Amino acid sequence: MTTRFETEQKSGLLQRILTALPYVVLTISIVPIIIGFVWIIVATFSYRTQGILPINAQGKIGGLTLQNWTFLLDAKIWRVTFNSAMIALGMVVGVGFLSSLTGYALSRMNFRGRKTFLGMTLVLHAFRPELLLIAIFQVLLFIAGIPIAGKAFGFNTVGGVAIVMVSLELPLGIWLMKGFFDNISWDMERAALIDGASRFRVWWEIILPQIKPGIAALAIFNFISGWNAYLIPYTFTIGTKVSNLSVFLNQFSSDTSPMGWNQVAAVGLFQLIPILIFFIFTQEALLNIYGGGTKGGA
């Protein structure tokens, strides 16, 4: 960056220290995180660990093994992985579709109630929904009582968890999408209308292709929140059939569980893998959405 300045008077050594100092501070500050990740990877492949060192049965360094991964043979893990994937995909598709349509309408169309809806989105996107879980619990109990919808979206269903998560994420999604749409040239949309397209067609054929990077970023963001979700699945489901990876993992990581730390680490790494893959391939998009996400993508 350009905020670097060399001052002539300073001696070469002092200068070099000053240049290196930020790197040193940054590296030290990040150490706990790195160590955490090192531990989880080492632990996954070892018989036991002491600190971050792998230990064999004799108490010496060593004892690398794959036995911690035997959990993959258990059908339960695939059940909860499937549920996690469904919640994540539900978030990607549900929030993506609904917020790109609603965001478009709010950004670009004149209709009655637009102002009110915008104001609502604005307040809700800043509002944290954790507080409403108690009441949402009652809503889900109520939905569970409805004949057909209850089986799909009621209390203690994967659908219920997904739909709650989609709803709670919607205001942020709509606000972000609106920000993306705001930046699109009006003339282009006018041109398409004159060329003979309907509003829906303009949205689909002309506008959406322009904001592909934004949609992708939102999709990644939603996938990660869905895949990682803990609190909502934990609160609204009972038992492995409908719970997800996070809940499953937490159950077995509690101190009373028979599962050893190393198996816990293996399950944890298993859950981390898709996240890390996203992380590696979509860094720029992630930085943008986690940073700009709240100030309206504008």
Place this chain on the structure above:
Amino acid sequence: MTPATLLVTVFFFVPALILFILSLTDLASSNFSEPWHFIGLLNYQRMFSDRFFPKILGNTIRYVTLTLIFFNVGLALLLALLTSYINRRAGFFFRMLWLLPRITPSVVYIVMWRRMVQQAPFGIINQFLGWFGLSQQPHLLNEHPWLFVILANGFVGASFGMLIFSSAIESIPKDLFTAAKVDGASTLQIIRDITLPMLRWPLLFVTSYQTLSLLVSFEYILLLTNGGPGLFTTEVWALTSYKRALSTYFGTNQWGYGAAWGLVLVVIAITASVIYLRVFRFDDLVQEPKIDVL
């Protein structure tokens, strides 16, 4: 549009209303099958006269202010300054690393912290202490619960401010720095006289936004200490509300009582969001459509 409205109504407005109504009832799992009653403000009376009310209030204030000052704003600002100061690619790399805790599943992240703080020879921190010849500690989490509650939250929380501040720093016109340099200002002077004043609004924004987030968040505490060790040591307001109503921790789900705790926060949160949206002029971001036809 319509489905979005429906979902937002069903899962925001209806719940907010239900929460309010619940807080006036004695609804609980222990008497779920019996008819429940409106009991007026009894839940609120009970809440304020709770023996642990001052403790929980104090915990909440401590949790929010310390995490905010040291991490979500303090460390965030330091990281933003440092990563902007160094080589662009390196800065980007460090910011990416700092994003890791945020995108790691909360359960996995807390498992890492739990392993960090265990007693020797398993705990990672104790192992490092040993390597450096320092005396090893007993179970650190039980000894210093607040330290680790704040660390665990802070390592996640710092990245938000860091990203906001860095993009604000990058949008400061470069001419300003050049001019200051020509005038002979030192790096520290430049930070004090140019960078920080330009960051006034981002600072205020991050502070208010993160205050609200911290006030209502409890997931990491739930996973790390569940409010313990012992009685209410690290229990914060939002966690109390959640546990009273939705966990079997107290033997029974007291929906009505938990709702009363929750509603106080909901009112604070909504008021605060409305105020800060005003202050930060979010409505300026709202432009009028420039096409009349539908």
Place this chain on the structure above:
Amino acid sequence: MKVELTNLTKRWGDVVGAEGIDLSTKDGEFVAFLGPSGCGKTTTLLMIAGIYKPTVGEILFDDRVVNTVPPKDRNIGMVFQSYALYPHMTVFQNIGYPLKLQKVPKDELQKHVQRVADMMGIGHLMDRKPAQLSGGQQQRVALGRALIKEPQLLLFDEPLSNLDARLRLSMRSEIKRLQMDLGITSIYVTHDQIEAMTMADRVAVMKDGHLQAFAPPDELYDHPKTLFIAGFVGNPPMNFIEVEVKQENGSYQVLGPGIHLDLPADRGEKVARSSKVIMGIRPEDISLADTGVKGEVYLIEPLGRDDLLDVRIGETAVRVLADPALGVRMRDTVTLHFNTDTAQLFDPDTEQSLLW
């Protein structure tokens, strides 16, 4: 197709976009909307296109009110200043988009697009994306897209203002040529008076949302109805001098500080009652002579064929076109002859012409 606007008005709250526009074109006519930026040209054009709903007033196409007809059913083509090409589509897809929306069969669409692209001289660029084209080429794609559905009305919103000077000149004649060949009624918005004057059959001059005049170019030039039009049309712009007009035994005189001129009787008669007036006189109607008004040369701007002199007569500054061969230099004292046969006279309060 004929276009008629009656009392056409667009407001957003207190903001006035266009106010009470009355105007009607002939079939096949090339009309220019001329005015400074922000005067409501685009607003009016977008109402004609159906993008904006008029607050008040009507739009008629061939005597049919089209206020509620959506843009896609108005059978118009439009070219935007920003070109507004679809960046994710190729040139072929851009030009063919209107036909695709009309569900024209593939092979027919192919033929049509090729023909239009060839006509625009971009037939060889079909597979490029807009970002890979030069400004001029993008402009041609935009034109092609506007023309392909053979519209009955063409709308242009400052189509040349993003091009460099040379290209602007050649595109100007090309568009004019194309319009004449195709005979499509066209409305062309511009803030460049040369474009308007050279291309249009009639020019609508706009100011602050109002229509100031609607007339053929030479009429605007010779008989400007308002001070604004006189100042806006013509390059270099007309000089305005505050003077008094006096009548002495049948002949009319113009008097100002350091200025004393004869005024032809046909003009003088019309100002008999208001003695204080603003006189407008074009730089080409002032020449260097042996007798006349004395002034000092303050600045010389060589324009190539002519020199533009800024001459000070006391406090008054006038622009004069002079032959460079005369060798005038700065600070020289010169004598000016004013050709008052073409002088314009305006009421200083209403800024309306006293002559027309």
